[in-house]
Amino acid sequence: MLPNQDEILAVLENCSTEAELKEFFVQYLGKKWSVNGLFKQMKDLSPEQRKTAGQEIKMLHDTIQTAFFAKQDEIKKAYWDEKLKEEIVDISTPANTLPRGYANLQNLLRRNVENLFQWMWFHIEYGKDLVSIQENFEHVNIPANHPATEMHDTLYIKDETHPKSKVLRTHTSAHQVELIKKYWPSCKFIVPGKVYRNESMDASHDVVFWQVEWVVIGKWITMKHFKHTMEEVLKGILETDSIELRMRPAYFPFVEPGVEIDAKAEVGGKEKWLEILWAGMIHPVVLENAGLDPKEYSGFAFGLWMTRMVALRYGLGDIRLLTNGDLRFLHSFPEATTI
Ligand code: DAH
Secondary structure, three states, X not given: OOOOHHHHHHHHHHOOOHHHHHHHHHHHHOXXXXXXXXXXXXXXXXXXXHHHHHHHHHHHHHHHHHHHHHHHHHHHHHHHHHHHHHOOOOOOOOOOOOOOOOOOHHHXXXXXXXXXXXXXXXXXXXXXXXXXXXXXXXXXXXXOOOHHHOOOOOOEEOOOOOOOOEEEOOOHHHHHHHHHHHXXXXXXXXXXXXXXOOOOOEOOEOOEEEEEEEEEEEOXXXXXXXXXXXXXXXXHHHOOOOOOEEEEEEOXXXXXXXXXXXXXXXXXXXXXXXXXXXXXXXXXXXXXXXXXXXXXXXXXXXXXXXHHHHHHHHOOXXXXXXXXXXXXXXXXXXXXXXX
16 A cells, blocks of 8 residues: 555645755655555566556655655745845845055066066076085186185085085076086076175175076077177167167176176166176187087176166166065056066
């Protein structure tokens, strides 16, 4: 005999909590009742009767199950309606706004420079801040007795093995040889990064400042390529043609010939020539250190004093503004919000 559908649905109708529903499920929809219970009873029926009884059981089961799910939804909804009445979320309350971040102008310019060089198919490398004495000096043909290696210029790091075990790189040229080897034999790469000098600080000097090194090596690379790249880069960075530049011969152990490029700018209220760029044709010894034959390959290297470029580009009279953490300063450059 089939259980009475209406009676079962009346029991369901009386359920008003999740716990009661659970109990109902076990009793009427769980394995025990719907499958084992009823189907077991069918074993005494004739095959003909079994067929119709099976269909009826299935229909009964489906009806109860559908009603059960509808009731479950109803109970859940009632629960949440009640809860939401207690916990009102007032969406008109003004939100707590997070303070807006700003990019440091130095980083902003670094990104511009990277874009510019990427556009000219240069690799970008960052190197590392702590390098060996070989990397910083010997690889780039700076002899041990050169003034640049003196304690008053260079910040050494000591460890148990040596008082001058490592050095905070004094220039991004420290990565030249390692990177030429990496991209050998013809290569184009830049190294933007911080460099460290034991300097006294003023409006245009800091112990930490940013440089970008760029190196091009190949067959038949000449001063002509050198000049063209320099013009493209300076135009791209400064977005102006009105800058006054001056080129002077200069000595660096890792280039031959070497030049120093100054730009006219206002610093601390006075017009001044500022060194912003150094460059030259890579010295044969450096090429040899990187495993290249200087008779076959040539190249040029530039070192850009990025921190001064930032000062020129944004008209800063004092580079210390970049690092003193005064938010009013960054707030006054709307482009610094384009993080
Ligand atoms: N490494 C030099 C410095 O920091 C700058 C420099 C000079 C880099 C000439 C170069 C170069 O690539 O060709 O003092």
